[in-house]
Amino acid sequence: MKKLIVASNNEHKIVEIKEILSKYSIEVLSLKEAGINIEVEEDGTTFMENAYKKASEIHKFIQNAMVLADDSGLMVECLDGAPGVYSARFAGEHGNDKKNNEKLLSLLKGKSDEEKKAKFVCAMALISDKGKAIRVQGEINGMIVCEKRGKSGFGYDPIFYLPEYKMTFAQMDSHLKNSISHRANALKKLEDEIKNLMEDE
Template identity: 50%
Template sequence: MNKRVLVLSTENINKINEIKHILRGLEIKVLSKKDVNLEDFEVIEDGNTLEENSLKKASALAEKIDYMVIADDTGLFVDALNGEPGVYSARYAGEDGNDKKNNEKLLGNLKGKSLEQREAKFLDVITLITEDKKIYTVKGECKGTIALELRGPSSFGYDPLFIPEGYDKTFAELGSDIKDKISHRAKALKNLKNTLIKILEDDIDEDSRS
């Protein structure tokens, strides 16, 4: 059986490597937009929900190529802030997507709140569109709290502030080995892998009947 091709709507090398690692062992070749000469193809994420943004990015890419595609959108939802920053997590402090400014704004908006009042969750939504344009949506969630101050080395996004449930350290302090096992994206990718396994099994069943 020839390998199916899956194109990712991202140029983030860390995300690409993470997805390749999760999907290892499957008869699927994972490519980036750059690998299919679409590195300059961008989609404006103006949806009101993570689901809308994820679907919009995946659909736009699926119109350009005949391979399977996936796109995702991630948000941090803080209970005490009525769900902020939510869908605007990457640009909470402005359109430049500056992690430092985003963290500073989040801390400022939570000033005076105790740790018990800082419950939050990360949510990752992945949209998969197959070659025949069937659409699948998978999600991953990680609950936790927002720390009182930045903790751990400077790292990606809100990692120095987010303490996952069951731990007393932030994602930044825990490091990538643990984060990649318990994070919202890790859970969403595991659900994606299960979906892809089912798709590949259905292909085998169809081949055996033909």
């Protein structure tokens, strides 16, 4: 069985990626599960720069395994794409979802629904066990609502609303979210490459 190391210790991301890739005969491991303790600084100006940097840095330390890294975040139209690559640390403290949401909502106070259009973006970089690099990007469009809705998900999920589903990401069950999300859309683009890698086993 091939191994795939996800260059992250974000438990929410790991769970989503494991669920989406569960149909393949791949052992998916987080950095912690793989015994890797490396912190890669995300100093790129785009999601793809950060994803590729994480994947290539981790790949240097492993053998006979694929490395998958993603960098994802929320882009709000009327804020010129902010929070963007700073999504996880928008309010200054990395991973403080509550403060990040509060800051975003304060910036959008008084804005119309049209101005609250937003999209989630997920850039993924996969480096195969033989060193082949593959880059893909997935997106999903929605809008920001002014109050939190739902208890599932993480990050900006409670305020990211999808009009066609009439609910936020946080109101969806994991199966639905993981079939339509930006991360799912990026992984769908990787599927043919993953199939080819599996055939090479």
